[in-house]
Amino acid sequence: MGTSTFLMFLCSLVLSLAAVVLSKHPAVDVYLERRCNEASGNYSANSAYEANLNSIISRFSTSTEFNYGFFNLSAGESSRDKVNSVALCRGDMNQADCKTCLNYTATELKRFCPFNKAATAWSELCLVRYANRDLYGLLENDPRICVFNPRNPSYPDQFNDALSDLLDDLRNEAAAAGPVRKYAAGNASAGGNHERVYATMQCTPDMDQLNCDTCLAFAQSELEKCCYGRIGCRVLRPNCVLRFESNPFYNETAVPLPSPQPSPSGGNEDETTPTVIIVIASVVGVLILVFISMCMLMRRRRNKPVSANVETAPVDSEMSGIDPLQSPLIE
Ligand SMILES: *[C@@H]1O[C@H](CO)[C@@H](O)[C@H](O)[C@H]1NC(C)=O
Ligand SMILES: *[C@@H]1O[C@H](CO)[C@@H](O)[C@H](O)[C@H]1NC(C)=O
Ligand SMILES: *[C@@H]1O[C@H](CO)[C@@H](O)[C@H](O)[C@H]1NC(C)=O
Ligand SMILES: *[C@@H]1O[C@H](CO)[C@@H](O)[C@H](O)[C@H]1NC(C)=O
Ligand SMILES: *[C@@H]1O[C@H](CO)[C@@H](O)[C@H](O)[C@H]1NC(C)=O
Numbered sequence: 001m002g003t004s005t006f007l008m009f010l011c012s013l014v015l016s017l018a019a020v021v022l023s024k025h026p027a028v029d030v031y032l033e034r035r036c037n038e039a040s041g042n043y044s045a046n047s048a049y050e051a052n053l054n055s056i057i058s059r060f061s062t063s064t065e066f067n068y069g070f071f072n073l074s075a076g077e078s079s080r081d082k083v084n085s086v087a088l089c090r091g092d093m094n095q096a097d098c099k100t101c102l103n104y105t106a107t108e109l110k111r112f113c114p115f116n117k118a119a120t121a122w123s124e125l126c127l128v129r130y131a132n133r134d135l136y137g138l139l140e141n142d143p144r145i146c147v148f149n150p151r152n153p154s155y156p157d158q159f160n161d162a163l164s165d166l167l168d169d170l171r172n173e174a175a176a177a178g179p180v181r182k183y184a185a186g187n188a189s190a191g192g193n194h195e196r197v198y199a200t201m202q203c204t205p206d207m208d209q210l211n212c213d214t215c216l217a218f219a220q221s222e223l224e225k226c227c228y229g230r231i232g233c234r235v236l237r238p239n240c241v242l243r244f245e246s247n248p249f250y251n252e253t254a255v256p257l258p259s260p261q262p263s264p265s266g267g268n269e270d271e272t273t274p275t276v277i278i279v280i281a282s283v284v285g286v287l288i289l290v291f292i293s294m295c296m297l298m299r300r301r302r303n304k305p306v307s308a309n310v311e312t313a314p315v316d317s318e319m320s321g322i323d324p325l326q327s328p329l330i331e
């Protein structure tokens with residue numbers, strides 16, 4: 001008895017510790033989806049192509065330009081060795097956080113796709129692509145990913161209606177947002193108990209208004225297929241991204257557009273913290289499961305009549321679902 005109480009205490013201690021650790025390190029951007037493009041071929045170790053790729057990656061963290069979080073970089077002269085890259089930070093990022101995200105995402109992408117000339121990654125706060133061909137200004141359909149939170153909203157019909165209206169508004173706003181940043185964020189009431197839905201939509205600003213609208217419309221139609229009835233979801237495409245959650249996951253005050261103003265206040269922590277990062281959530285979920293099962297096992301041994309099915313309880317911290325999407329093809 002005393003032991004099991006102690007174990008339970010230990011369980012909750014571990015839980016709160018995990019929560020504290022997670023909330024103290026919001027800058028560690030562990031969420032990463034990536035696609036290595038096998039079809040575009042491989043470079044070899046220490047080749048000119050690799051050197052050019054490395055120089056682009058290092059420019060992400062050394063660049064003094066912010067350009068509202070958009071980068072169109074290339075390195076190399078000969079067509080054989082030239083690397084092109086397009087990168088984009090979420091519209092509410094300031095320069096420092098944007099740099100950190102791009103460096104992390106590009107570094108990890110190269111590590112995950114060793115020797116692939118072309119690859120794409122989406123992390124929590126930014127998107128990075130590189131290839132041995134032009135990327136700038138081209139609306140593309142692949143690669144694309146849909147990741148969702150399998151929980152359902154309490155009032156699915158109201159939630160979906162509100163979401164659909166909100167996304168139509170944000171799509172128009174983002175597409176019309178002008179040549180430097182095509183980003184929109186907003187929220188709407190989503191049914192009883194003051195529930196709300198929060199969403200962001202963004203295109204790389206090399207998309208003109210029409211292409212941005214087209215990209216986001218594809219994303220919306222993908223969302224209807226893979227995220228209908230979900231409480232949170234991201235649709236990730238080469239030229240645009242869409243995300244919605246039931247909590248405010250973005251910073252309401254984005255860097256203002258007219259003149260670049262690197263924010264003087266250091267703390268960019270709290271608003272992004274409540275975002276449940278999928279990977280961490282799964283890992284923590286598994287740890288919790290293991291821990292609780294251990295606790296219950298101990299308790300059962302000491303205390304025969306105990307109800308069994310505990311294992312089903314914390315399943316909904318498992319949050320990742322990936323779906324190879326079929327969306328309307330371009331052209
Ligand atoms: C590229 O390298 C990967 C492994 O590193 C290999 O599986 C693949 O066949 C290579 N592709 C080409 C086109 O050489
Ligand atoms: C983007 O990068 C490509 C490749 O270097 C270059 O040809 C193009 O002019 C750039 N576009 C802009 C607007 O900087
Ligand atoms: C870039 O990211 C990598 C991998 O996370 C890290 O090891 C490196 O220190 C970072 N570089 C800078 C300049 O922040
Ligand atoms: C949510 O929407 C309301 C009304 O449109 C707005 O006043 C508020 O700032 C929004 N909050 C966020 C986090 O976007
Ligand atoms: C939101 O962004 C602004 C501008 O970058 C920054 O000053 C502020 O600290 C951020 N706030 C939060 C809570 O992230």
